[in-house]
Amino acid sequence: MRYYSFAIILPVLVSMGCNQPAAPAAKPVPEVNVVNVGVATVPIIKEYVAQTYGKADIAIQSRVDGWVTGIHFKEGSFVKQGQLLYTIDDQPIQTRIDAANARLAQVNTQLVKAKSDLERVEPLTAMNALSKRDLDAARAAYQAAQYEVEVAKASLQNSKIELSYTRITAPVSGYIGISKYQIGDYVGKLGAAALNTISNTEKIRVRFSVTEAEFLAYLKAVAANKKSALEVSRPVSLLLSDGSVYNETGSIDLANREIDPATGSIIIQAIFPNSSAILRPGQYVKLRMQTGNVENAIMVPQQAVIALQNIYQVLVVNDSSKVVPVMVKPGMRVGANWIISEGLSADKKVAIVGNAIVKPNSVIKPVNFPWNYSNTLPQ
Secondary structure, eight states: OHHHHHHHHHHHHHHHHHTSOOOOOOOOOOEEEEEEOEEEEEEEEEEEEEEEEEEEEEEEOOSSOEEEEEEOSOTTSEEOTTOEEEEEOOHHHHHHHHHHHHHHHHHHHHHHHHHHHHHHHHHHHHTTSSOHHHHHHHHHHHHHHHHHHHHHHHHHHHHHHHHHHTEEEOSSSEEEOOOSOOTTOEEOSBTBOOSEEEEEEEEEEEEEEEEHHHHHHHHHHHHTTOTTSOOTTSEEEEEOTTSOBOSSOEEEEEEOSSOBTTTTEEEEEEEEEOTTOOOOTTOEEEEEEEEEEEEEEEEEEGGGOEEETTEEEEEEEOTTSBEEEEEOEEEEEETTEEEEEESOOTTOEEEEOTTOOOOTTOBOEEEEOOOOGGGGSOO
C-alpha cells in the first residue's frame, strides 16, 4: 500500500508543478542619446533689412535749355571722370557770344573816345579855356565807358560759361544708368528731370533702420564702456538676395541726425568695399551685426527641448541613469541649439529622446551623443 500511494502522489505533484505560471521576463533598458550641457559666450547677431547706395550717386542735370544733339556713352557702362556724356544745341548761345563780342568792341571804341576827350579837356581846363564842369563831365564819361567795358566783358564771359554747359561731362568715375533723354529731346535747366545718374561703386553705402530702444541701448553701453557694446569699428556682413554671404566685410559709418517720429527708428549707415563690383545701388540685402554677447550661456540641442504649447521641458539624466523632467525657460536660438535662460545648470546631462518611448523617472542606458556646440556659434 505504501508503494502504490507514493506512485500516485508523485505524478500529482509533478502535474501540479507544471501548471504553475512562469516568472515574467525583465524589460530591456532603452538606449538614449545623452549630452552634457554646453556653456559658452554666445555673440548676439541681429539681421536688418537694408538697401545699398553708391559711394556717390550723382544726378546729371542740364544747366542750359536746348535740344540734345549727341549722346557719347554706352548706357550702363563705366565712365571716367571728365568723359563727355551729352552735347546740347549751342547755336543760340554761340549767337549770344557773337553779340557779346560785338558789344565789347563797341564799348571799347567808346572807351577810346572818352579817354581821348578827357585828354583834350584836361589841359584846356588847366588854361581856364574850359570850365571845371566840362572836366568833371569828361572824367565821368571816361569812367562810365570803363564800366561799360567791364559789363561787356562779364556778359561775354557768362555766355562762354553757358557755352561750356552745352558739353556735359562726367563729374565722377562710375557706372552710368539708362538715359532718360535721347537725341532730339528738349531739356530744361535745373529743376527739370535729370538726364541720367552716375554711381561711384568703388565703395557701397548700406543703410538700415534700428529702433529707438536699440539705439539708446547702444549709447548706454558705449557710455558704460562695456565690451559687449556695439562699436563703430566692429565689422558687419551682408547676406545677398540669393542667400549667399557677401565676400567682404564693412563697418558702421554714421547714424542719422534724427529719429523718425513716424516709425520710432533711426537710420544707420555702413560702408562696404566693392572691389568685385557685385554690389550695385538699389539692392535690398540683409545686414548682420553683432550687438553684444551672452556670457556663460547654458546651451542644449534643440532636439533636447520638449515643447508643449507654452511649456518647455528637458529630460535631465541623474547619477542613477534616470530621466527626470525639468521645466526650463528657453532663450534665443543659436543655429541648431537653444540657450536655456532658466531652469538648467551647467553640470547637468540631458537626454535626446527622439522617437524612443521613455517614461519620466525611468532608467535608461545613456549613449554619449557627439555634439560640438562651439562649431555652431555665430562668427
